[in-house]
Each structure stands twice: as C-alpha cells, then as structure tokens.
Amino acid sequence: MELVCPAGSLPALKAAVDQGANAVYLGFKDSTNARQFAGLNFDDRRAAEGIDYAHARGARVFCAINTYPQPAGWANWTRAVDRAADLGIDALILADMGLLDYAARRHPDLPRHLSVQGSATSYEALRFYHNHFGIRRAVLPRVLSISQVRDVASHSPVELEVFAFGSLCIMAEGRCYLSSYLTDESPNTRGACSPAKDVRWQETPQGLEARLNGVLIDRFADGEPAGYPTLCKGRFEVEGSVYHAIEEPTSLNTMDLLPELQALGIAAIKIEGRQRSPAYVGQVTSAWRMAIDRLMQNPGQYATDAAWAATLASLSEGGQTTLGAYHRKWK
Amino acid sequence: MLQLSLGPILWFWGKQDVLSFYAEAADWPVDLIYLGETVCSRRREMKLDDWLGLGRELQQCGKQVLLSSQTLIESEADLRGLRKLCSNGEFVVEANDQAALQLVTEAKLPFVTGPALTLYNTATLRILIRQGLQRWSLPVELGRQTLADMLAELRADGLDTPCEVFSWGFLPLAWSSRCFTARHYNLPKDNCQFVCKQHPDGMALRSREAQEVFRLNGISTLSGARYDLLREVPEMQRMGVSVLRLSPEHQGMAAVVARFDQARRGELPPADPLALVEAPPCNGYWYGEPGRVQVRRQDVS
Numbered sequence: 001m002e003l004v005c006p007a008g009s010l011p012a013l014k015a016a017v018d019q020g021a022n023a024v025y026l027g028f029k030d031s032t033n034a035r036q037f038a039g040l041n042f043d044d045r046r047a048a049e050g051i052d053y054a055h056a057r058g059a060r061v062f063c064a065i066n067t068y069p070q071p072a073g074w075a076n077w078t079r080a081v082d083r084a085a086d087l088g089i090d091a092l093i094l095a096d097m098g099l100l101d102y103a104a105r106r107h108p109d110l111p112r113h114l115s116v117q118g119s120a121t122s123y124e125a126l127r128f129y130h131n132h133f134g135i136r137r138a139v140l141p142r143v144l145s146i147s148q149v150r151d152v153a154s155h156s157p158v159e160l161e162v163f164a165f166g167s168l169c170i171m172a173e174g175r176c177y178l179s180s181y182l183t184d185e186s187p188n189t190r191g192a193c194s195p196a197k198d199v200r201w202q203e204t205p206q207g208l209e210a211r212l213n214g215v216l217i218d219r220f221a222d223g224e225p226a227g228y229p230t231l232c233k234g235r236f237e238v239e240g241s242v243y244h245a246i247e248e249p250t251s252l253n254t255m256d257l258l259p260e261l262q263a264l265g266i267a268a269i270k271i272e273g274r275q276r277s278p279a280y281v282g283q284v285t286s287a288w289r290m291a292i293d294r295l296m297q298n299p300g301q302y303a304t305d306a307a308w309a310a311t312l313a314s315l316s317e318g319g320q321t322t323l324g325a326y327h328r329k330w331k
Numbered sequence: 332m333l334q335l336s337l338g339p340i341l342w343f344w345g346k347q348d349v350l351s352f353y354a355e356a357a358d359w360p361v362d363l364i365y366l367g368e369t370v371c372s373r374r375r376e377m378k379l380d381d382w383l384g385l386g387r388e389l390q391q392c393g394k395q396v397l398l399s400s401q402t403l404i405e406s407e408a409d410l411r412g413l414r415k416l417c418s419n420g421e422f423v424v425e426a427n428d429q430a431a432l433q434l435v436t437e438a439k440l441p442f443v444t445g446p447a448l449t450l451y452n453t454a455t456l457r458i459l460i461r462q463g464l465q466r467w468s469l470p471v472e473l474g475r476q477t478l479a480d481m482l483a484e485l486r487a488d489g490l491d492t493p494c495e496v497f498s499w500g501f502l503p504l505a506w507s508s509r510c511f512t513a514r515h516y517n518l519p520k521d522n523c524q525f526v527c528k529q530h531p532d533g534m535a536l537r538s539r540e541a542q543e544v545f546r547l548n549g550i551s552t553l554s555g556a557r558y559d560l561l562r563e564v565p566e567m568q569r570m571g572v573s574v575l576r577l578s579p580e581h582q583g584m585a586a587v588v589a590r591f592d593q594a595r596r597g598e599l600p601p602a603d604p605l606a607l608v609e610a611p612p613c614n615g616y617w618y619g620e621p622g623r624v625q626v627r628r629q630d631v632s
Contacts, residue, residue, distance in 0.1 A: 069451060071477060072480060096452070121403060122405070124430035124433045128429045186472055216539055
C-alpha cells in the first residue's frame with residue numbers, strides 16, 4: 001500500500017519524503033491545479049529540486065494538473081503537461097477529458113492518474129476513463145461508503161487510490177460549483193474553493209463574523225473556535241433553525257479502516273493538504289507511515305495506536321475527525 | 332428557431348403531480364422534454380416504465396423526449412438502474428456522469444449530455460462527438476465568453492453539434508452522498524421517510540442575515556436565486572445556441588415558458604423597471620461574475 005502525501009512547497013515535500021511517504025504530489029504555481037494558494041506550489045526549478053530529492057530517496061513524485069481548462073487557457077494547461085513530462089515526473093494527475101487525451105497522445109509512456117476531480121464514482125465511469133485515456137490509477141471521490149468502495153474495487157479496471165486523511169469535501173468533487181456561485185473562483189475553473197482573497201473577518205457586537213465575498217458564512221461567540229469559512233462548513237438557517245446545515249468543520253480520518261482498505265486491494269492512500277505547513281505534513285506522514293508499517297507486519301492484528309490517533313485529532317479541523325461517507329451513518 | 336426544453340424535474344413530486352405537470356406541459360410551446368429522476372435513487376414513485384409510457388404520450392403530442400440519467404452514481408443498484416435506462420431502446424439518453432457515458436458509448440448509442448458533465452473545452456467535445464454526442468449542455472458555471480470560444484472552435488473544425496444552455500430556474504450546483512433534507516429532519520438517509528416530498532421546490536438555506544444563499548433538495552444543493560437568462564435570449568440566438576433549458580417548478584411554469592417563447596420570437600416587451608419581483612434572479616455566471624450576481628443589461632458592454 002503506497003502512502004501518497006501532499007507537497008505544497010519544497011520543505012513540505014522534504015518533510016513527507018523524510019517521514020516515509022512513498023510518493024508525493026505537487027502542482028505548479030498557477031490555476032492548473034486544484035490547490036491554487038498564494039505562496040504555495042512549484043516553479044520548474046523548485047519542482048526539479050523536489051523531484052531529485054524524492055528520487056534520491058526512493059519516493060515517486062506525481063504532478064496534479066487537475067482543473068478544467070477553457071479555450072482561453074488551453075495552451076497553459078497543455079504546457080503544464082509538457083513541463084511535468086520534461087521535469088521527469090512519475091505520473092500526471094488529471095481530470096479534464098481533453099487534457100487526458102492530450103497527455104495520452106503526446107506523452108503515451110507517462111502514467112496518467114485520474115484525479116478525484118474527475119468525479120468517477122463507479123467502475124463503469126472508471127472503464128470510460130480507462131478505455132478512452134488509458135488511465136493507470138484513479139482517486140475516488142470522498143462520497144462513497146466502504147461497501148461502495150468494495151463494489152468499485154472488485155470491478156475496477158485500474159488501481160485505486162482513496163483519501164485517508166485531511167479536509168473533507170462532502171460534495172462529489174469536480175462537479176461542485178458552490179464556490180463560484182458566491183465568488184468568481186471554483187475548484188474547476190481556478191483551483192480554489194472559498195478563496196482567501198474573498199474572506200473577511202470582523203469583530204461585531206454579535207461575535208466574530210466570517211464572510212465570503214460579503215456573504216455571512218459563520219459567526220462565532222467569544223471563546224468559540226473559529227475555523228476557516230469554507231462555505232459548506234458554515235452555520236446557516238434552514239426553516240428557522242441555525243446549524244451546520246451542510247457539514248461540520250471536521251477532518252476525514254480513516255486510520256481505523258486501514259485493514260479493510262488493504263483487504264479491498266486499494267493500491268494507495270492519499271493524505272490531503274497541500275495548503276498545510278511542512279510541520280503538519282511531516283507529523284501526519286509519520287503517523288500514517290507507522291500505521292501502514294504495523295499493518296504490513298501483522299495484517300490480522302492491526303489496531304490504531306492511541307498516540308497516532310491523538311496526533312491526527314490534534315491536527316484536525318475543529319479538533320474533530322470523522323469517517324465521512326465511508327461510514328454509512330454519516331449520510 | 333431556437334428551441335425550448337424542459338429539464339428533468341429536480342424535486343421529488345408525487346406520481347400524480349408529475350403526471351399532471353406533463354399533461355399541462357404537453358400544450359406548452361416547448362420542443363424537448365427531459366424525463367427521469369436525476370437526483371436520488373430512493374425517489375421511486377415513477378418507475379422506468381412510467382417514464383417510458385409518459386414519454387410515448389408526450390412524443391405523440393409532438394415533443395422530442397429524452398431520458399436523463401442519475402447524476403451521482405454510487406451503488407451497484409444505481410448501476411443496474413442506469414443500465415436499464417440506457418438500454419431503453421426508444422429514447423435518447425442524457426448522460427449526466429461518466430458511467431452513463433461509458434454505457435452509451437459502449438453500446439454505440441447516440442447521446443446528449445447534461446449540465447453536470449464537465450465539458451469545459453473543445454478538445455473534450457471532439458472526443459465525445461466522435462463517440463456519438465448529439466447535443467451538449469454548457470456547464471452552469473461557464474458563461475458567454477467561454478461558450479463563444481467553444482462555438483467558434485467547433486465551427487472552425489466544421490462541427491455543428493448543437494448546444495443547450497440552462498437558462499431559467501434554480502441552478503444545480505453540487506451533489507453529495509449525504510441527504511441534506513433528511514439531515515435537517517435528523518433522519519438517516521436510509522430511512523429518510525421521503526421528507527423531501529414535503530418541499531416541492533426545495534428548502535431555502537439562508538445566511539444568519541436572512542440572505543438566501545443556497546437551496547437544499549435531497550442530496551443536491553442548488554442556487555439560492557433563480558438563474559434567469561430571459562433578457563439574454565437575443566444574444567444567445569445570435570451566438571448560435573440551439574436549445575434553452577427551463578427547469579421545472581410546480582407553480583407558474585406555463586408563464587415562464589410563455590415568456591421565453593415570446594423572447595425567442597423577438598416579441599418580448601421591454602422590462603418594466605418598476606415591476607415587483609418576488610425574489611431577485613441572478614445571471615452572474617453568464618457574464619463571468621459570481622453566479623449569484625444579477626448583472627443589469629445596461630451595465631453590459
């Protein structure tokens with residue numbers, strides 16, 4: 001089972017590799033990837049340095065070019081594919097069908113992974129991407145229960161990577177337009193959700209208010225932990241009650257499911273968080289490295305160590321973790 | 332002439348309500364009607380055979396009928412339903428995800444695509460056109476600039492596959508495995524008691540300043556305001572858009588269709604700036620703005 005970790009910067013990449021990641025994934029400094037954050041991501045020189053660092057230590061590097069190009073930007077996206085190929089990346093993580101086709105024709109020997117943004121939730125969808133674009137691996141959206149993952153895994157034409165830890169998108173990825181409805185950026189168009197440029201914090205007599213492009217996403221009482229106002233994790237009013245109507249601020253943590261994921265033949269588990277600090281990436285990678293090693297040494301006897309769980313909980317949004325959609329009751 | 336379509340009903344209405352809606356729609360000046368359940372597999376009052384029967388009746392009334400596939404496919408049961416839909420043998424399928432694309436292309440069937448499919452560029456369109464794409468829908472978050480670019484590139488390639496634009500109604504913006512209506516009632520999704528049937532046009536989700544932000548409808552989240560491209564109809568006509576999609580609501584739909592029919596004939600009276608509207612519409616996506624924004628025509632160059 002491969003441990004795939006986020007690299008939003010060269011220090012984060014090194015932290016992940018040092019702590020035992022089998023692979024890291026990164027993106028370029030523009031809207032061609034789904035984590036476009038100011039100050040993050042790689043130019044060609046840093047990418048080359050990162051790839052050298054990882055390869056020298058036996059880790060692979062994937063490049064995410066997983067937003068959806070429109071005609072006006074098409075050449076930037078194809079150039080990103082070519083740049084990644086020239087840099088000697090080990091695999092491309094792509095979502096757009098046109099770009100998958102381009103990569104398959106131009107760089108047939110460079111492995112193509114379907115991004116979670118490709119929104120393939122069934123093995124029939126995976127067959128489509130496999131038949132037409134020769135994908136080798138797919139990352140599953142975070143909307144499937146463990147039994148649904150089992151159905152997909154047992155018929156999948158390609159190896160599967162699943163999200164194991166980090167921020168929880170609860171909408172089918174690649175088809176969520178909530179962010180561009182409130183702001184002018186979405187994951188698909190600009191690689192951003194609830195972009196920081198549109199966030200405003202304001203102390204008011206009613207409490208600390210968090211707005212996204214003017215829309216009140218949440219209001220926190222004194223002493224209440226105030227998380228980033230991701231629009232689906234705010235408190236809203238529905239039919240007279242105010243609550244987290246879409247989702248609580250919480251992180252996905254599937255460490256307890258590791259044996260099941262292994263039994264299903266899942267090829268890789270993915271840690272979310274290219275926007276996180278190198279320290280965070282190092283700590284999370286280390287905890288998952290230990291968990292996977294314990295599982296491999298003694299598959300029948302796996303149990304999550306309390307210390308790893310505590311580490312992960314302390315690094316989680318709102319200090320809370322959930323099994324998310326993997327657990328049927330969550331729905 | 333520009334055609335009008337009725338998109339699939341996104342809400343959960345009882346079978347009788349569905350049948351009476353389409354009995355009326357048979358007399359409206361719409362050219363195409365999309366039938367089927369696209370949101371939740373648990374909504375089963377209308378079975379495939381019911382949709383097929385309804386489709387035949389509407390076809391006899393001169394409507395072109397298509398069957399829309401479920402947008403988020405999650406389970407083996409969903410796939411079984413999808414296979415039945417795609418092999419119906421009578422009506423062209425509107426593919427709303429890649430599983431549907433797989434089934435129709437494998438069977439070498441002609442197909443159309445709905446707005447939830449991520450067709451953002453001409454390279455993607457060319458691939459699907461080779462596979463039998465008959466008409467495509469612009470993703471809801473894209474606007475006139477990208478549409479114009481895509482249409483121009485298609486024309487340059489000698490391709491004239493018609494394009495449909497979601498032009499009126501609450502915009503479908505996201506799909507989840509979680510049911511937000513059941514969650515509101517503290518019910519598990521597996522035992523939701525079909526509470527969404529009590530909300531034939533969804534539930535408003537408001538900010539704590541009473542601003543309508545989104546609209547919850549089962550596992551789907553829609554825009555808080557209605558998208559309305561009525562005043563943009565002449566522009567779409569000039570650009571070469573083929574079909575305008577109007578999204579069904581249980582009240583006032585005949586009047587909506589009538590206004591768009593007037594607009595496509597160039598007979599729409601000028602907007603009355605003093606007219607009261609019950610809820611402000613939005614058109615931001617069309618102009619490359621945040622979706623919820625309402626751009627006034629006079630502000631547009």
